[in-house]
Amino acid sequence: MNDRQPKIAIRGLTKSFGLKAVLKGIDLDIAVGESLVVIGGSGTGKSVLIKCILGLMTPDSGSIKIDGEETVGLNGGERERIMAKFGMLFQGSALFDSLPVWENVGFGLIAGDGKPRREAKEVALRKLAAVGLGPDVAELHPAELSGGMQKRVALARAIAREPEIIFFDEPTTGLDPIMSDVINDLIRKCVGELGATALSITHDMASARRIAHRIAMIYGGRIIWQGPVAAIDSSGNDHVDQFIHGRAEGPIKMPVRPL
Amino acid sequence: MAFLQAIGHTFLNGVETLGRLILFALDGLLAIVRPPYYPRLILKQMIEIGYYSLPVVGLTAVFTGMVLALQSFTGFARFSAESAIPQVVVVSLTRELGPVLAGLMVAGRIGAAMAAEIGTMRVTDQIDALSTLSTNPMRYLVAPRLLAATATLPFLVLIADIIGIFGGYIVSIYKLGFNPGIYIHNTLSFLEPLDVISGLVKAAVFGFMIALMGCYHGFHSRGGAQGVGGATTNAVVSASILILISNYIVTELFFAR
Structure with missing residues (x-):
């Protein structure tokens, strides 16, 4: 693989639901080992973007290349081969509630990689320890854990197969500020140790500043600004300024009905 | 015009x-025949569908057999054909x-x-996580x-058949005064393998329909708790209707002259 070739290269990505165009031509590159955070308001298409990259949704047009390989339209075994490169932390954790914690973490190793259960359990316990959870948690079921613990288990699951690319969908949503910081630290540590390429989507600016090398803002179905995290405060873009300062007044209008 | 449009829309849907x-x-x-296979999950489902449905299916069968004997007796007694009850x-x-x-x-359960x-797995992103x-x-x-x-329902029905026949036997012997030996003899001598086989084939078809409807509606549920509730109702109703329709089709295939 060419060193300068992006890990993920997206060109002209569009996706509509009925008459509503959510993505109107996304162009985005993510370099190897880079942590990119995509920010944007609710309903701007951040989750749709991630789902298109993961093959959970089929884009209407455009190209998504992983390590230079076109992935749009891949199915079956080809898709599963590409998916082995990915880890994903879902917004609601998406833990399998019928399985104990350790089996959730080791799921990809058992079902995806065909590892024996005992071996997968050893890996799962190590990954749980890496996110600060002891072996006593391993036999519990997800419903018995707090929201923060569930997020940590989901993070352990996302890194269990030591993926080359990790996606984080709203990793701190619904957590208190301290637990959010714990999760941000764990994300930085895990991504750093694995040397993985990371794509996160969030509206939590504190989180974005902590975990990003680079930030891109999505608005109106397009990437309207991207740059290093240090440049976000001097972006010169009114939309970005309004968003990062959380102002109601500005070019981004929320459809709010009067009382 | 709007009426025709509504009919066309419903038809296309x-x-x-x-x-x-x-x-x-x-x-x-295709997923059944293609690897990887999950024997542990198949066994778990077989226990859930077969073993845990036994009480409800057994109760249904025993009372059905009992009522059948009782009703047949009151009907057949009018033209002295009580001996046909077994x-x-x-x-x-x-x-x-x-x-x-x-x-x-089983469709209900x-x-x-x-x-x-x-459906819950769908709305909580667990299917995407897979x-x-x-x-x-x-x-x-x-x-x-x-x-x-598909594999378990025939066994369940075989047990239901035995329990149901036993229910009929109990009522016939202890309430209607039949001779036990003659009752059993008449039951066995009249029974043909095709009677049982057709029932078991039906059971396999029904099993497939029940699982298909449960999985299909769960897989396509949307919109949180309400969506899952709707999927559950649709699964039971559509499976029940398909059972009744396919029952006629299989009967026609086996017994139509």
């Missing part, structure tokens, strides 16, 4: 749903009542559970359920 269901069923059948009980149960009633009870479980862990949800979730339900 129906055709679209049918097409989607047929594709889902074919996808499910034959009526055994043929009705093995050919029709055993598979249909067991199928309907298992079809609903499958739709609720898979895909991101290199696991095909059709093979992991749908194939084991289709296989387990």
Whole structure:
């Protein structure tokens, strides 16, 4: 693989639901080992973007290349081969509630990689320890854990197969500020140790500043600004300024009905 | 004009749903034959569908057999044909009542559970999580359920047949005063292998329908708790209707002259 070739290269990505165009031509590159955070308001298409990259949704047009390989339209075994490169932390954790914690973490190793259960359990316990959870948690079921613990288990699951690319969908949503910081630290540590390429989507600016090398803002179905995290405060873009300062007044209008 | 438009819209929606269901069923059948296989999940589903449905199916069967004997007696007594009761009980149960009633009870118990479980997995992103862990949800979730339900329901119906016949026997002997030896002899001599086999084939078809409806509606549920609730209702109603329709078709295939 060419060193300068992006890990993920997206060109002209569009996706509509009925008459509503959510993505109107996304162009985005993510370099190897880079942590990119995509920010944007609710309903701007951040989750749709991630789902298109993961093959959970089929884009209407455009190209998504992983390590230079076109992935749009891949199915079956080809898709599963590409998916082995990915880890994903879902917004609601998406833990399998019928399985104990350790089996959730080791799921990809058992079902995806065909590892024996005992071996997968050893890996799962190590990954749980890496996110600060002891072996006593391993036999519990997800419903018995707090929201923060569930997020940590989901993070352990996302890194269990030591993926080359990790996606984080709203990793701190619904957590208190301290637990959010714990999760941000764990994300930085895990991504750093694995040397993985990371794509996160969030509206939590504190989180974005902590975990990003680079930030891109999505608005109106397009990437309207991207740059290093240090440049976000001097972006010169009114939309970005309004968003990062959380102002109601500005070019981004929320459809709010009067009382 | 609006009326015609509404009819056309409903018709097109129906055709679209049918097409989607047929594709889902074919996808499910392919998932059964293609590796990887999940024997642990198949066994778990077989226990859930077979073993845990035994009490409800057994109760249904025993009371059905009892009522059948009692009703037949009051009817047949009008033209002195009480001796036909063993034959009526055994043929009705093995050919029709055993598979249909067991199928309907299992549709209520298992079809609903499958739709609720898979529907919850859908709305909480657990199915997407399976895909991101290199696991095909059709093979992991749908194939084991289709296989387990199709394979287990015939056994369940066989047990229901035996329990139902026993129910008829109890009422006939202890309430209607039949001779036990003659009752059993008449039951066995009149019973033909095809009676039982047709019932078991029906059971396999019903099992497939129940799992298919449970998985299909669960897989396509949307919109949180309300969506999962709707999927559960749809799974039970559509499975029950398909059981009644396919019951006629299988009967026609086996017994039409």
